[in-house]
Amino acid sequence: QQQVKQSPQSLIVQKGGISIINCAYENTAFDYFPWYQQFPGKGPALLIAIRPDVSEKKEGRFTISFNKSAKQFSLHIMDSQPGDSATYFCAGQEASGSRLTFGEGTQLTVNP
């Protein structure tokens, strides 16, 4: 009930390409879905987040697409750059609680 499933586990993209990472959740009480970016040896940093009352949110090259009926959401990174190479985590959070439930992470490599 609490799980968030993330795929793929790893992703290699050429510079300028589109990176797509997918997540699926089970807990229908989740009402906040953030994405975090983590570089090696660093803590996760909030990248972008969405609530289920909208189907898409865009910030610069990063877009979240949200499908409430399918209980799925995805992160799209347009014009991927080598500096985007990092591990990306999706997460879900309930309104009543404050803990984040994270996906397993996707290691993105953008080749120059």
Add this chain to the structure above:
Amino acid sequence: NAGVMQNPRHLVRRRGQEARLRCSPMKGHSHVYWYRQLPEEGLKFMVYLQKENIIDESGMPKERFSAEFPKEGPSILRIQQVVRGDSAAYFCASSPTGARGKFFGPGTRLTVL
């Protein structure tokens, strides 16, 4: 405006010793969360604290682990009698009241020999 601070950044302990990890939240943040990241795995929630109160400790192992967030000073995650399986990165996050976004610290990497 300093971010979430954690110390030490790296900690080496021998089996059976105690590990004490510290977290200072961002200025103005009264909510602190601890997460554990095992090698090649995602982040797992451990505990959520406010000043002098444990709000949710459902992710904490039943034995050897404890956490506190005193009225004054940093939040402390304490692991007693460490075992090799405790080797992981421990992250602290903080948030202000009413906010959904959480800000993570750089983590403490614990190695148990």
